[in-house]
Amino acid sequence: EIVMTQSPATLSVSPGERATLSCRASQSVSSNLAWYQQKPGQAPRLLIYGASTRATGIPARFSGSGSGTEFTLTISSLQSEDFALYYCQQYNHWPPWTFGQGTKVEIQ
Amino acid sequence: EVQLVESGGGLVQPGGSLRLSCAASEFIFSSYWMSWVRQAPGKGLEWVANIKQDGSEKYYVDSVKGRFTISRDNAKNSLYLQMNTLRAEDTAVYYCARGQVVGENWGQGTLVTVSS
Numbered sequence: 001e002i003v004m005t006q007s008p009a010t011l012s013v014s015p016g017e018r019a020t021l022s023c024r025a026s027q028s029v030s031s032n033l034a035w036y037q038q039k040p041g042q043a044p045r046l047l048i049y050g051a052s053t054r055a056t057g058i059p060a061r062f063s064g065s066g067s068g069t070e071f072t073l074t075i076s077s078l079q080s081e082d083f084a085l086y087y088c089q090q091y092n093h094w095p096p097w098t099f100g101q102g103t104k105v106e107i108q
Numbered sequence: 109e110v111q112l113v114e115s116g117g118g119l120v121q122p123g124g125s126l127r128l129s130c131a132a133s134e135f136i137f138s139s140y141w142m143s144w145v146r147q148a149p150g151k152g153l154e155w156v157a158n159i160k161q162d163g164s165e166k167y168y169v170d171s172v173k174g175r176f177t178i179s180r181d182n183a184k185n186s187l188y189l190q191m192n193t194l195r196a197e198d199t200a201v202y203y204c205a206r207g208q209v210v211g212e213n214w215g216q217g218t219l220v221t222v223s224s
């Protein structure tokens with residue numbers, strides 16, 4: 001089973017600043033990597049799939065990059081609604097889907 | 109807009125059973141793989157199972173194999189998760205999600221609590 005590791009666990013950022021979240025896979029997952037956003041009490045929402053393709057309705061300030069074992073989610077200018085938990089998930093070797101443990105983006 | 113509404117959660121004793129349902133609308137249900145993903149309180153996401161459009165393929169995470177069964181009724185636009193021999197570690201919010209390899213759309217979840 002592929003293990004996904006996200007860093008940092010918590011990221012403190014001021015509104016308007018850039019946030020960079022990392023996700024590492026224990027072995028190559030090619031570009032079969034997705035990112036989700038989850039707010040307290042809500043279901044996850046798909047942000048990015050294919051490592052860099054934004055899902056429908058996702059603002060352009062969200063961008064994904066990487067391939068193989070190293071991936072990045074960048075939020076170019078944090079808005080108040082972006083403070084949330086973010087998960088990466090690989091789907092190159094499934095079952096099972098495997099998720100990272102999450103990165104919490106909080107207001108500095 | 110895609111709608112997924114889970115139901116059937118609740119409090120159950122260890123060793124008990126529960127059947128979750130997910131009612132789908134605003135998309136052609138029979139054209140999509142469907143999945144169940146769970147989240148223990150304060151924890152991360154864990155994929156549980158998924159099922160092909162016609163039900164001919166089903167996959168499970170190891171921890172639920174032999175205890176949980178995923179199924180669907182395309183005529184009723186509904187997805188199900190039969191959970192038997194429940195354990196305390198199955199306590200979680202259970203989400204249904206549209207998609208084979210990623211959760212394109214998610215329901216709001218239903219809470220399952222396994223406790224005596």
